[in-house]
Amino acid sequence: MHHNPIYVALDLPRLDAAEALARKVKDHVGGIKLGLEFFCAHGHHGVHELAKVGLPIFLDLKLHDIPNTVAAAMQAIHVLQPSIVTIHAAGGRAMMEDAKAAAGENTKVVAVTVLTSLDDDDLTSIGVSANAHDQALRLADLAHSAGLDGIVCSGHEVGAIKKQWKDGFFVVPGLRLPDGSLGDQKRSVSPRMARDAGASVLVIGRPITRAEDPLAAARAIEGTL
Numbered sequence: 001m002h003h004n005p006i007y008v009a010l011d012l013p014r015l016d017a018a019e020a021l022a023r024k025v026k027d028h029v030g031g032i033k034l035g036l037e038f039f040c041a042h043g044h045h046g047v048h049e050l051a052k053v054g055l056p057i058f059l060d061l062k063l064h065d066i067p068n069t070v071a072a073a074m075q076a077i078h079v080l081q082p083s084i085v086t087i088h089a090a091g092g093r094a095m096m097e098d099a100k101a102a103a104g105e106n107t108k109v110v111a112v113t114v115l116t117s118l119d120d121d122d123l124t125s126i127g128v129s130a131n132a133h134d135q136a137l138r139l140a141d142l143a144h145s146a147g148l149d150g151i152v153c154s155g156h157e158v159g160a161i162k163k164q165w166k167d168g169f170f171v172v173p174g175l176r177l178p179d180g181s182l183g184d185q186k187r188s189v190s191p192r193m194a195r196d197a198g199a200s201v202l203v204i205g206r207p208i209t210r211a212e213d214p215l216a217a218a219r220a221i222e223g224t225l
């Protein structure tokens with residue numbers, strides 16, 4: 001059987017609810033993504049609890065600070081043995097290099113390029129003159145040259161980035177089935193489109209966690225791949 005590329009994003013405030021959801025969908029996802037909401041609320045303890053489910057843990061901390069601070073934070077999470085950790089490419093080359101050097105051997109360090117909640121107008125409003133596509137490619141290039149394992153981008157850019165970085169590890173969030181509600185996501189494609197374009201990991205949160213029947217939703221999404 002094919003390796004399941006879906007990481008379910010457990011953006012839930014309660015630890016018991018997150019754990020119950022993980023157990024419910026565990027046979028239809030390949031891993032668990034724990035992000036800022038979960039980590040700020042439950043910290044290391046929460047990660048240890050979710051690790052008991054037996055799936056790889058993607059720690060989505062989106063670190064973005066001076067190189068020394070980011071490297072120290074990477075060291076502080078060694079003990080959690082995450083399979084993947086995120087930092088922000090906009091933190092710059094030195095920050096990315098030092099983050100990778102400080103990470104555990106079995107941890108993939110990936111850099112967020114342009115958040116999937118941003119569109120071209122949002123970039124203009126923060127003083128970035130490139131459009132989202134070009135900016136994502138530019139930051140992917142920087143992450144590649146800084147020695148990272150891969151990047152996070154939308155399904156619109158992953159194909160172009162993969163052309164320049166053939167063995168990169170590509171995380172794609174912001175995924176929706178054609179009838180799904182976008183919420184705060186602005187650069188969205190379907191899970192199947194993202195996979196076909198070269199995504200290594202498909203991050204899926206609310207389409208599973210907010211579904212009336214999360215198990216059926218996870219199964220249905222898995223079935224589209």
Ligand SMILES: O=C(O)c1cc(=O)[nH]c(=O)n1[C@@H]1O[C@H](COP(=O)(O)O)[C@@H](O)[C@H]1O
Nearest residue numbers: 009035114115116152173174203204205206
């Ligand atoms: O790093 C991420 O995982 C991430 C990057 C990005 O550009 N956009 C994005 O949505 N994410 C995360 O992916 C998940 C998407 O959740 P849903 O929109 O509910 O599927 C959330 O946990 C976000 O924190």
